Every structure is written in structure tokens, then in C-alpha cells.
Amino acid sequence: MEVTARAPGKIILSGEHAVVHGSTAVAASINLYTYITLRIPPPSETNDTLILQLKDIGLEFSWPIGRIKEALPESNGLDSSTPATCSGKFAESISALVEEQNIPEAKLALASGVSAFLWLYTCIQGFKPATVIITSELPLGSGLGSSAAICVALSAAFLAFSKSSSLDKGHQGWLDFGENELELLNKWAFEGEKIIHGKPSGIDNTVSTYGNMIKFKSGGLTRIKSAVPLRMLITNTKVGRNTKALVAGVSERTLRHPDAMTSVFNAVDSISKELSTIIQAPAPDDISVTEKEEKIGELMEMNQGLLQCMGVSHASIETVLRTTLKFKLTSKLTGAGGGGCVLTLLPTLLSGTVVDKVIAELETCGFQCLIAGIGGKGAQVSFCGSS
Numbered sequence: 001m002e003v004t005a006r007a008p009g010k011i012i013l014s015g016e017h018a019v020v021h022g023s024t025a026v027a028a029s030i031n032l033y034t035y036i037t038l039r040i041p042p043p044s045e046t047n048d049t050l051i052l053q054l055k056d057i058g059l060e061f062s063w064p065i066g067r068i069k070e071a072l073p074e075s076n077g078l079d080s081s082t083p084a085t086c087s088g089k090f091a092e093s094i095s096a097l098v099e100e101q102n103i104p105e106a107k108l109a110l111a112s113g114v115s116a117f118l119w120l121y122t123c124i125q126g127f128k129p130a131t132v133i134i135t136s137e138l139p140l141g142s143g144l145g146s147s148a149a150i151c152v153a154l155s156a157a158f159l160a161f162s163k164s165s166s167l168d169k170g171h172q173g174w175l176d177f178g179e180n181e182l183e184l185l186n187k188w189a190f191e192g193e194k195i196i197h198g199k200p201s202g203i204d205n206t207v208s209t210y211g212n213m214i215k216f217k218s219g220g221l222t223r224i225k226s227a228v229p230l231r232m233l234i235t236n237t238k239v240g241r242n243t244k245a246l247v248a249g250v251s252e253r254t255l256r257h258p259d260a261m262t263s264v265f266n267a268v269d270s271i272s273k274e275l276s277t278i279i280q281a282p283a284p285d286d287i288s289v290t291e292k293e294e295k296i297g298e299l300m301e302m303n304q305g306l307l308q309c310m311g312v313s314h315a316s317i318e319t320v321l322r323t324t325l326k327f328k329l330t331s332k333l334t335g336a337g338g339g340g341c342v343l344t345l346l347p348t349l350l351s352g353t354v355v356d357k358v359i360a361e362l363e364t365c366g367f368q369c370l371i372a373g374i375g376g377k378g379a380q381v382s383f384c385g386s387s
């Protein structure tokens with residue numbers, strides 16, 4: 001039996017970090033995906049191992065099923081239709097299973113992703129031998145939601161073969177999940193994100209699960225649709241950072257300055273609500289499109305200022321802001337900040353020559369630029385390999 005699942009990365013148009021503290025945020029999926037292939041051998045095969053291959057990273061991990069049973073005896077009693085949190089004893093046992101794999105020092109950041117894999121696999125699939133292969137088009141730890149995409153794709157692949165799945169296994173090509181199944185896989189993915197992020201808001205796994213564009217607040221989503229296509233340049237500063245540490249840093253600042261930070265979060269909430277209204281408003285002609293884009297740019301600039309207040313900007317991000325401003329373009333960081341990726345709004349009437357010049361200047365700083373498609377499909381599976 002074999003299934004491949006895919007889940008997209010995302011950009012946050014406004015509201016990162018503040019969304020962890022209850023503010024509204026707006027996010028969209030992008031057309032870069034993480035793929036998970038799950039191969040369950042037939043019962044006649046005697047291989048009694050769980051294998052995890054990180055294809056593009058060139059690493060393979062494996063655990064004898066007996067070792068997993070010994071470390072996590074209780075996880076088999078969990079029910080795949082009731083998402084469970086990996087805490088206390090479970091978290092210690094998962095860490096021990098990951099430590100035994102001796103992940104190379106330089107790749108230790110992967111440990112939390114491997115932990116999320118083990119948790120989701122044992123809870124949803126139990127103690128079956130299998131091979132799980134991960135590939136990703138997303139840069140890891142750059143603000144494009146690779147952690148959420150892996151958790152959503154893992155949950156999608158594992159749930160596709162769970163007892164409760166009603167998916168048509170004879171379907172050719174990519175298959176969408178039904179509403180109830182999406183809700184369940186989003187909840188499982190959130191449990192995986194908790195292992196990687198500590199205190200995620202849930203926006204990343206939600207937009208990766210449902211795709212398109214969403215407004216998100218305190219765990220609740222509203223699907224939104226942009227009335228005009230949005231074009232964003234994504235610049236990867238290639239400065240590595242870790243979402244968990246940045247989220248914790250903002251929480252510590254909030255403890256030190258609760259009143260000031262509450263005001264910052266309230267301002268972000270207003271920005272996100274206004275942004276979502278503007279994005280959805282019809283723009284019948286070029287003038288109204290331009291006016292709309294100017295407002296979006298201004299709101300992005302205001303959000304960036306507030307992200308600086310939260311302490312999550314970085315010298316590399318400031319370099320991108322200064323460079324794009326020379327071309328009268330507005331930018332903001334996206335995701336957790338501290339390096340990672342920056343979004344630059346590319347107005348509809350901006351000429352291709354200017355775009356090329358901005359990209360060339362950013363690339364001379366050592367950054368990497370891409371223009372991703374915004375707002376595609378969310379989690380999907382294919383029972384006959386990827387298509």
C-alpha cells in the first residue's frame with residue numbers, strides 16, 4: 001500500500017507573532033510543497049522496522065518496531081480520530097527515540113521534525129512497519145511554514161490509511177479531503193506543530209491544510225478571497241533562525257511590558273482586519289487597483305514597524321527593506337522573522353524591468369529571490385504516486 005500526501009507552505013501577509021497572543025492575522029498558501037510518501041509493506045513481508053528517509057537532506061533513520069512499542073506502549077491505545085498532545089512521559093520517550101538516531105550536530109534542528117513524525121505516526125498508524133519518505137520544496141526554518149507543511153502532509157498521509165478514512169483509493173491523481181477529514185488532519189497537524197514550535201497559534205497548519213487565503217484569530221478561521229491577484233516577491237535572507245525561540249522571545253517581552261505589548265497586539269489586530277477587508281473589496285478599474293495596492297503596502301509597512309517593536313526584525317531584514325524602498329516598494333518580514341524571508345508587494349502596474357533590477361540588487365547582497373504563486377490548494381493525497 002502506498003500513498004503520497006502534499007501540503008503547501010505559506011506567507012503571512014499580516015499578524016505573525018501577534019496571532020499567538022490572540023490578534024487577527026491574514027495568511028495565504030504558496031505553491032511550494034512538502035511531500036510525504038507512506039509505504040506500508042504487505043503482511044507477508046517480515047521487515048519489522050519503521051524507516052524515515054529525509055530525501056533532500058540525505059538522512060535516513062530507522063527504529064525496530066519492538067523498540068517503539070517498548071518506548072511508547074500507551075500510544076497504541078490512542079485513537080486516530082481524537083488528536084492527542086505529546087506531553088510529559090510521551091515527550092520524554094519520543095526524545096529518547098530521536099536521540100538514539102545520533103543526528104549529526106549540524107542538523108540537530110531536524111530533531112523536532114523527527115519527533116513530530118514519530119508522534120503522528122504512532123498515534124495514527126500504531127506500530128505498523130513502514131517506510132516514510134519526505135521531500136520538500138520549502139526552505140527549512142525560513143518563515144515559509146515548512147514545520148506546518150510537514151505536519152499537515154504527515155497527518156494527511158497517515159490519516160489516508162487510517163480506519164476512519166473514506167477517501168476513494170482508486171482515484172487517479174491528487175485528491176482533496178472532505179471537510180470533516182480536513183478538520184481532523186488540521187487538529188493532528190497542530191499537535192505536531194506544538195512539538196516543533198512550543199506555542200503555535202495554529203495559523204500555519206490551518207492555511208497549509210485548507211489552502212487559499214485565510215483570516216485567522218484564536219484558533220478560528222475565515223476563508224477569504226482576494227478580489228485582485230496579489231503579487232509578492234519573496235526574499236530569503238538565508239539567515240537561519242528558529243521559530244520556537246523567536247515566539248518565546250516575544251512572550252518574554254510581553255511579560256516584561258504587558259501594557260505596551262497589548263497595545264502593539266491590538267494595533268496588529270486592526271491592521272489585519274483592515275487588510276482582509278481591502279483584499280476582498282472589488283476593484284473595478286486600474287485606479288482602484290492602484291489605490292488598493294497602496295493601502296496594502298502601507299498596512300504592510302505599519303505591521304513591519306510593530307514587528308520591530310516585538311524584537312523580531314534583523315539586520316538582514318532591514319537591508320531588504322532599505323533596498324526595496326529605493327524602488328519605492330514596501331516590504332515586511334513573513335513568519336517568525338529574526339532572518340528568514342521578507343515579502344515585497346509588487347504592484348500590478350510595476351514594470352518587469354524594475355522587478356528584475358530589484359531582484360538583481362537583492363541578489364548582490366547574497367539573498368535569494370522568488371515569486372511564488374499565492375493561494376493554491378491545501379492538503380491533498382494521491383494513491384498512485386505524485387502526479
Ligand SMILES: Nc1ncnc2c1ncn2[C@@H]1O[C@H](COP(=O)(O)OP(=O)(O)O)[C@@H](O)[C@H]1O
Nearest residue numbers: 109110113136140141142143144145146147243
Ligand atoms: N522536510 C523536513 N524534514 C524534517 N524536518 C522538517 C522538515 N521541514 C520542517 N522540519 C522541521 O521544522 C523546523 C523548521 O520550522 P520553523 O523553525 O518553524 O521554521 P519554518 O516553519 O518557517 O520553516 C526544522 O528545523 C525541522 O525540525
Ligand SMILES: C[C@@](O)(CCOP(=O)(O)O)CC(=O)O
Nearest residue numbers: 016017143145200201335336
Ligand atoms: C511567528 C508565528 O506567527 C508564525 C511562524 O511561522 P514560521 O514557522 O516562521 O513559518 C508563530 C505562530 O503563529 O505559530
Ligand SMILES: [Mg+2]
Nearest residue numbers: 145147148243
Ligand atoms: Mg514553522
